[in-house]
Amino acid sequence: MGILDGKRILVAGVTMDTSIGFAVARVAQEQGATVVVSNFGRALGITKRIVSRLPKETPVVELDVTDQEHLDRLPELLREHVDGLDGVVHSIAYGNPETLLGGKFLTGPWPDVAQAVQVSAYSLASLSNACLPLMGSGGSVVGMTFDATVAWPAYDWMGVAKAGLESCSRYLARDLGPQGIRVNLVSAGPLKTLAAKAIPGFEELESMWSDRAPLGWDEKDHEPTAKAVVALLSDFFPATTGEIVHVDGGYHAMGA
Template structure:
């Protein structure tokens, strides 16, 4: 039987074929899942077009994580396509340009980074609860927030908040049989990543990773997400799984 046979998975963050979320959705379908995507505003048409490039065209529901009313409507919108959710993927991150100047950033720069990149994990999980069943999984993506990465600045702080949010969700959703885990992926050259001013500094990541690292290949991260969405990690929650070629384990 396929890894995700018969499961219904909600995937956020699909914008282009280079998006990690696109490859998670693709792999989930290949492993037997029914996939629903989210998008909003001007990007809806883009996501709808990209959704047709999946092995099976996936429906797209509207979700702007900065709008509380969208969270209130999410279960109803997803419920038009599936009767339950077995898993959801948080692949959302945003920070204004000013947030990449740590000392110079204003609260107006920092607030949306924290809201969209971290608080939205709680919002997405809570909004999906009416459809989630015991055994379900929440999976998110992070860049290891243990370190102060060059040029990552307040986005790094937002990732630290995301990782903490995951632990609290694991605490509160565990009694309902729902697991919450993150994948700390190495840098991937996506549209979002290329908007990070200092992203080029990550290009030598593979030189320091014991297994090497291909910044153009999102498949290893997507496979880890699929595994965490599956039933093969029934007693794992609050965890951060590193998929970075082993970079995190080295001293340089």
């Protein structure tokens, strides 16, 4: 028996087997869930190959969260594999590393900032809205953030986008709560992912984390983060919404 037995989960944003979304999909399957994953464009082919490494056969649907046509057809695509959804995982973010990250905050151009906000923050609302027809009896939406309460080295406009994501999750929690849908975020410490590699200077965060986190921190271990997401997808947090759960070894609570 797993804590997600009988649950139907969409994990949006799985590219490589080193991604947080992949780890979430794996742990969710291990806990009894039926999982569908999504990606789009050139990465879609990679995702279709990568999911063969999951414990169970996993359907892949095409979804670009910035394309309204993709969002409109999502329920139809999902119904080919599941008869409803109990949970949605938003593991999606993007900011142009050449113009928005690595010390480029003062020069970040608006078109790139707008794209980062749309992909990384607004898409939590657009994805949730697209999945509503399949979540008639309630459920759980879980997104991924990186603590946006402070300014980090190198993170720049992605930090702003994550602040938008965190605010968006609270408003979604307010508006979707009457339908029985919980909306929460998991704030993980720095993890070695494809996205992290694109951030110039991200290694600084990794090195300071292991020194200051009271529980220690392994940037290669995605499982603690995936387990937190799965817990929030389960029925073990029936009255928790609008929350940010930190999975960072305790770093966020330390003053120095």
